Amino acid sequence: MANINVSLQVLPSVPEERVYPVVDKVIEMIKESGVKYEVGPMETTMEGDLDTLLEIVKKAQKICTQEGAKRVVSVVKIDYKEEGVTMDEKISKYR
Template identity: 60%
Template sequence: MTVVNVGFQVLPTVPDHMNSYEVVDKAIEVVQRSGVKYEVGAMETVMEGEMDELLEIVKKAKQACIDAGASQVMTHIKIHYRPEGVSMDEKLEKYR
């Protein structure tokens, strides 16, 4: 199993009476419940793990936005892949 990083951002379209941040929170809850290593940032959430599992989490996060009242969701996804694996820690340690 190769460890990859997947960064994603959901941009839900919500009715005027709804707060889009609350809908995004539902997507983040999906990630939190998944058990994978993750970090929430101001513009996206980054996860670490096996690619198929992470992409399945992204699908569930998108659906959580729809279930929370979004009429549609734009999802931006970035994948960092290296055959020998890649970790969030190796990319962030010099900044912490």
């Protein structure tokens, strides 16, 4: 399967001072997964095959609840084309 892009924003229901530490744990898990990713101010965008990226999304929910979130609201965006899509084709002209 061709690479696609998935953007993930997690909003864990934790005290305000815990939001960034919980999100940092999610980003660390994404980093350790080995997929190409880019952290933005509102979301993290990843590149890889759909099944792998959706597993990462599921793991992100678990990390948030393991860190004390009673609820997690996540915003997921998927950019899919049969032939694949890359982050570079979208943003390379801005770099």
